[in-house]
Amino acid sequence: MRNQIAAANWKMNLTYQQAEKLLDEILKAQIELSTHQQVIFAVPAPYLTMAKSEVGRDKNFFIAAQNCHHKKSGAFTGEISAEMLQSLGIKYCVIGHSERREYFQETHAMLADKMDQCLENFITPIFCCGEPLSIRESGTQNEYVAQQLKDSLFHLSAAQVQSIIIAYEPIWAIGTGKTATTEQAQEIHAFLRSVISSQYGQDTADTIPILYGGSVKAGNAAELFACPDVDGGLVGGASLVAQDFITIIKALK
Ligand code: PEP
Numbered sequence: 001m002r003n004q005i006a007a008a009n010w011k012m013n014l015t016y017q018q019a020e021k022l023l024d025e026i027l028k029a030q031i032e033l034s035t036h037q038q039v040i041f042a043v044p045a046p047y048l049t050m051a052k053s054e055v056g057r058d059k060n061f062f063i064a065a066q067n068c069h070h071k072k073s074g075a076f077t078g079e080i081s082a083e084m085l086q087s088l089g090i091k092y093c094v095i096g097h098s099e100r101r102e103y104f105q106e107t108h109a110m111l112a113d114k115m116d117q118c119l120e121n122f123i124t125p126i127f128c129c130g131e132p133l134s135i136r137e138s139g140t141q142n143e144y145v146a147q148q149l150k151d152s153l154f155h156l157s158a159a160q161v162q163s164i165i166i167a168y169e170p171i172w173a174i175g176t177g178k179t180a181t182t183e184q185a186q187e188i189h190a191f192l193r194s195v196i197s198s199q200y201g202q203d204t205a206d207t208i209p210i211l212y213g214g215s216v217k218a219g220n221a222a223e224l225f226a227c228p229d230v231d232g233g234l235v236g237g238a239s240l241v242a243q244d245f246i247t248i249i250k251a252l253k
Contacts, residue, residue, distance in 0.1 A: 003209045004225070004252040005165065005232035007040040007126060008239030009066065009094065019047050023054045025242035026249075033060040037252045040126070041239075042066045042094050045080055049088060064092035064126065067100055070113035082117035093118050094234075095125040096152065098171045108151030115152060119160050126165045126234065127153065128213070129192070133172035141170075141188060146195045158200045166210045167234040168192060173214025175236055182223050185212045189229035218244040221251035 014022065023041065033039070042064040043051045055061040069079040085093060095118065096111040106114075111127075118125040129148040131141040145168065153161060168188055173179055180188075189210045197205035212224050213234035224230055232252055238244040 001036050001253075002207065002231050003036050003038055005038045005040060005209050005211055006221075006245070006249045006252055007042060007064065007092075007094075007165075007167070007211060007232070007234045008245060009042045009097070009213075009234055009236045010044060010239065011066070011099070011236060012044060013240055014044070014047075016047060016050065019043060020050065020054065022240065022242055023051060026245055027054065027058075027061070029242075029246045031246060031249050033249075033252075035059070038062060039249055040064050040092050042092070042126075048085070048090055052089060062091055064094055065090055065123075066094050066097070068093050068095075068114060068117060068123075070110045070117060072117065082114075082121040082123055085123055086121035090123065092124045092126060092165075094128065094167075096128045096148075098128060098130060098169060098174060108148065111152040112155055115156065115164070119156070119163070124163060124165060126167055126211070128167045128169050128234070130169040130171055130174075130214070136170060136172060142191050145188065145192060149192065149195050150199075154199055158204045161196065161200055162204050162207045164208060166192060166196075166208055167213050168210060169213035169234060175215070177215050179215040179217075179220055179224070180212065182227055185224055185230055186227035189227065193229055216248060218247035221248040225251050225253055 040062045051063045068082045095114045100106045129145045131144040135144045193205045209231035211232045211234045212230045216233040216235045217238045
């Protein structure tokens with residue numbers, strides 16, 4: 001079975017003390033997980049080391065950065081490189097979240113370079129894609145997300161692609177309380193897998209976890225995760241509330 005993943009995206013929220021408390025509450029719940037089930041916390045950069053030490057050696061819990069720079073190193077004040085993350089022992093990094101694409105003008109080409117930086121540093125990228133409302137309303141969401149994959153992933157080898165995670169996040173559902181229906185989620189996840197398959201073959205496509213993101217909540221996680229091509233979720237708002245995120249973790253297949 002493909003890995004099933006509950007990934008928390010804390011974004012720019014929580015003080016250090018609140019972050020420690022939230023992690024503590026979730027870890028204290030001692031949720032029973034199988035080896036194919038993983039929980040990943042994408043935390044603000046200043047909390048990476050603390051969060052990594054909180055989850056310790058638990059084999060189901062991991063820490064992710066929310067971003068890294070697309071260049072290896074250099075005069076980029078305020079930025080964080082994939083190599084720095086690797087030196088902290090961080091194994092995951094969110095790449096191309098729609099907020100970064102929109103507010104920080106991240107282009108397909110920059111994201112392709114970020115993928116390379118992560119993979120060169122043994123960091124699993126969680127590559128985000130997803131369409132805005134206008135594209136969904138025009139019915140061209142498949143073409144839109146296929147282009148996102150082509151422009152930022154298709155320079156990678158099959159072996160590299162097998163080691164990534166994809167998160168499909170329709171922008172109209174992020175932080176809006178509006179969730180894709182299970183039919184919409186399953187349909188586009190299956191389509192994304194077919195795009196990977198046509199470039200890299202079915203075996204490769206079958207290994208890649210594709211997470212759904214966009215107002216996943218305690219009350220809708222189980223039905224979304226039950227879709228055959230939905231391998232868990234990337235969760236913003238609901239990951240900031242311990243009990244809600246615990247329920248979401250328990251909804252993993
Ligand atoms: C996200 O930040 O990736 C996200 C999906 O947010 P929310 O769950 O709040 O919609």
